Every structure is written in structure tokens, then in C-alpha cells.
Amino acid sequence: MTIVSEKILSLKDNELLEKTKKLVAVEKAQTLEVLAHLQEISRRRLFCDLGYSSLFEYTHRELGYSEAESWARVSAIQLIIQVPGAKKSLSDGEISLTNLAKAASSITRQEKSLSEKLSQEQKEEVLTAVTRKSTREAELSLKEIELKKLSEKGITPPAAVVNIQKIKVSDQVVKKILQLKTIKGNFSDSELIEQLIDQELKKIEEEKKLKTSLVCTKESPPVQANDKKNNRYIPKSVKEFVRNRANNRCEFVDPISGRRCMEVHNLQYDHQKIPFSLGGQSTIDNIFLKCRNHNSRGAIVFFGLEKMDPFLNHQH
Ligand SMILES: [Zn+2]
Incomplete structure (x- = not known):
């Protein structure tokens, strides 16, 4: 079975190459447009009205993206908010959605292990590390940056940063990871564990913010x-x-x-x-x-x- 239509079959070689390039440009522009809409939905918490608890759940269940695709989009939005250059790199095709998501996770990880917020410059450095790179190359560059930062601060790198295989887990945990992989699909062990940790850290962080905001507005004065x-x-x-x-x-x-x-x-x-x-x-x-x-x-x-x-x- 072919998906090639008569119209495509009739194209000359140069026309086929030109047309493909144009279609990819349209596809990239649409991806950005989708991200922009998702960002605004997130700001308004509109996914809540449909009975979803998070933007991730909405993109996965309502919009039909796979878990990995949803994760990439939600993380990419976070990074675009934090680093203005990310949007341009994505639209120019210099950086993939997957790499953007990996950069976002790396920033969260670094801020957690260093116990401080990264500066704008440092975030841009993380973005540069994943620009024009394959996913594997991006992972290695990010690991290098993370190890360097920790060493500058005199912090012993967590075993997971050096080598994920050094983490000892029980058979029960392995079983649960395999079970989760069957549901979630195309993730490595490291990515899967990282996602779970990120979700929890984000929840705790936002919980803190919400408590502060409610004390300041809805429920003041004490x-x-x-x-x-x-x-x-x-x-x-x-x-x-x-x-x-x-x-x-x-x-x-x-x-x-x-x-x-x-x-x-x-x-x-x-x-x-x-x-x-x-x-x-x-x-x-x-x-x-x-x-x-x-x-x-x-x-x-x-x-x-x-x-x-x-x-x-x-x-x-
Ligand atoms: Zn709820």
C-alpha cells in the first residue's frame, strides 16, 4: 500500500524536493502555533474545565498525542517561556521538540542539585548544548554541562548523573518500571524515572506557589x-x-x-x-x-x- 497520490507521482524531481521543503516549513510553523495555543490554555487552566488535572493529561487524552509527544510539548513550552531564543531555534529547525524537552528537564535537574535558579545566560548555554544535535548528542552535552556545574560548586554528582546503571533498585521496582513502559511506550529507563521525578518536583513547587498566592489574595487577612x-x-x-x-x-x-x-x-x-x-x-x-x-x-x-x-x- 502506498500513500503516494497521483499528484505526487506527477511531480518532477526538483518539484518534489521543493514541495517537500515547503511542507516541512508549514509543519514547523504549525507546531509552533500549536505550542502557542497550548501555552495559553495552560495559563488559563482551561484543561480543568474538561475534567483534566494537567496540560499533559489534556494533550495526551483530549488531543490524542502519545505520552512521549505530550511530554515533549509540555516541556518545550516551559523552556520557551524561560528562554526566548528557544522559540526561534525551534522555528528555524535548529532544535527538535525532543531536544527542547531534554533541555527543560536538564534545567530543572540542575536547579534542584545546585539549590539555586540558573541565570538567563546559563539557561541559554543549556539551549545551545542541544542546538543542531541529535538526541543522543544532546544527552551527552547536557550530561557534560551538569557534571561541570556540580564540580565547579564542589558537589559530588549524584550516581544517576554519572551512570544510571549504578542505581540499585528492587525487583519490584524493575517490574513496575517495565509495566509503566508498556503503558507509556517509547521512553528509556532514565527518561521514565526522570519524568516521574520531574512531575513530583513540579507539583511540590507549584503547590508552594499556590499556597503563597492564596494567602496573599483569596484568604487574606489571616x-x-x-x-x-x-x-x-x-x-x-x-x-x-x-x-x-x-x-x-x-x-x-x-x-x-x-x-x-x-x-x-x-x-x-x-x-x-x-x-x-x-x-x-x-x-x-x-x-x-x-x-x-x-x-x-x-x-x-x-x-x-x-x-x-x-x-x-x-x-x-
Ligand atoms: Zn482536579
């Missing part, structure tokens, strides 16, 4: 815990009831599709119907268990994107 009439203290009995009702899972349900959010981590008690700042009470009718993103989306819908943007969408 009140005394014993002020029963107007305080954000949620009685233990209410918390227990809500957790049981929710079965320890985000309670958001898309009213149209009936899809309920799958998130079970970092859940928060949300004054859903009437926000705390408007006198919403801490009762079982008003308190709902929500994931981080659904809590954020609730705040955006209620207070407006403009007001919540600085708290929820930190630009690096």
Missing part, C-alpha cells in the same frame, strides 16, 4: 482559628466527611462530558460555591476536595485571570 463566624479553619469532621465523599480524589466533574478529574495527589480543601473571602463557610456543602490546578482554575473563574495571573503564572 484570622484567628477560634473565630468561628469568619475564619478559614475547617473543622476536622468536615475534612473527614469531604475526604470520604471524594474518596481521596479531586471532586471536579465536567458537567458536559461527566468526566471527573483523576488527580489524587496534593489535594486541597476548596471553598467552592462561595469563596472564603466572600463569607463562604467551612461546611460540607461549600467545601470540596480539589487538585492544585482545579483550585487555581476556580480562582481564575471567580476572581478573573488578570488578578490571578501574577500568582499562578510566574514568568522566569
Whole structure:
């Protein structure tokens, strides 16, 4: 079976080469356009309205990208936000989506091991390391940069940076990794473990940011815990009831599709119907268990994107 149409068969050699080049340019432009739309969906947390807990889940389940493709797109967006040059490199074809995603992971990894944010210059250095490189070459360049940084700071590199094979894991873990690979597909062991760690680190980081933002806006000023009439203290009995009702899972349900959010981590008690700042009470009718993103989306819908943007969408 061929996918070559009569029209393609009729092209002369030079026409076929020219046409292919043009099509690739269109494809690259469209990729960038898709990323731009995804970035805005992420800023507004619009995926929440459809019952998804993250942009990654939305791109995978709603848009039909594979897990690896979704991961590359979500990570690439992160890097484009952080390093302005990334967008141009991608549109010029100097850097692949996969390499952009690897650079984004490397920046997260370095910031974690160095316990400090990378400067703009350092981030650009990471980007340069994956520009005009094959995936394998990019991986080696990134490892070199990471080892150099750690050595400059006098930090002993984690075994995983030097050689992933030095990590000892139980048979049970190996079994689970194999199981996950069957579901997720085309990832190396290292990439898979890195993804899981990145997801967790990101959740913790964003959880911290959200807490800060809510203290600054929705739930300020802080009140005394014993002020029963107007305080954000949620009685233990209410918390227990809500957790049981929710079965320890985000309670958001898309009213149209009936899809309920799958998130079970970092859940928060949300004054859903009437926000705390408007006198919403801490009762079982008003308190709902929500994931981080659904809590954020609730705040955006209620207070407006403009007001919540600085708290929820930190630009690096
Ligand atoms: Zn949720």
C-alpha cells in the first residue's frame, strides 16, 4: 500500500524536493502555533474545565498525542517561556521538540542539585548544548554541562548523573518500571524515572506557589482559628466527611462530558460555591476536595485571570 497520490507521482524531481521543503516549513510553523495555543490554555487552566488535572493529561487524552509527544510539548513550552531564543531555534529547525524537552528537564535537574535558579545566560548555554544535535548528542552535552556545574560548586554528582546503571533498585521496582513502559511506550529507563521525578518536583513547587498566592489574595487577612463566624479553619469532621465523599480524589466533574478529574495527589480543601473571602463557610456543602490546578482554575473563574495571573503564572 502506498500513500503516494497521483499528484505526487506527477511531480518532477526538483518539484518534489521543493514541495517537500515547503511542507516541512508549514509543519514547523504549525507546531509552533500549536505550542502557542497550548501555552495559553495552560495559563488559563482551561484543561480543568474538561475534567483534566494537567496540560499533559489534556494533550495526551483530549488531543490524542502519545505520552512521549505530550511530554515533549509540555516541556518545550516551559523552556520557551524561560528562554526566548528557544522559540526561534525551534522555528528555524535548529532544535527538535525532543531536544527542547531534554533541555527543560536538564534545567530543572540542575536547579534542584545546585539549590539555586540558573541565570538567563546559563539557561541559554543549556539551549545551545542541544542546538543542531541529535538526541543522543544532546544527552551527552547536557550530561557534560551538569557534571561541570556540580564540580565547579564542589558537589559530588549524584550516581544517576554519572551512570544510571549504578542505581540499585528492587525487583519490584524493575517490574513496575517495565509495566509503566508498556503503558507509556517509547521512553528509556532514565527518561521514565526522570519524568516521574520531574512531575513530583513540579507539583511540590507549584503547590508552594499556590499556597503563597492564596494567602496573599483569596484568604487574606489571616484570622484567628477560634473565630468561628469568619475564619478559614475547617473543622476536622468536615475534612473527614469531604475526604470520604471524594474518596481521596479531586471532586471536579465536567458537567458536559461527566468526566471527573483523576488527580489524587496534593489535594486541597476548596471553598467552592462561595469563596472564603466572600463569607463562604467551612461546611460540607461549600467545601470540596480539589487538585492544585482545579483550585487555581476556580480562582481564575471567580476572581478573573488578570488578578490571578501574577500568582499562578510566574514568568522566569
Ligand atoms: Zn482536579
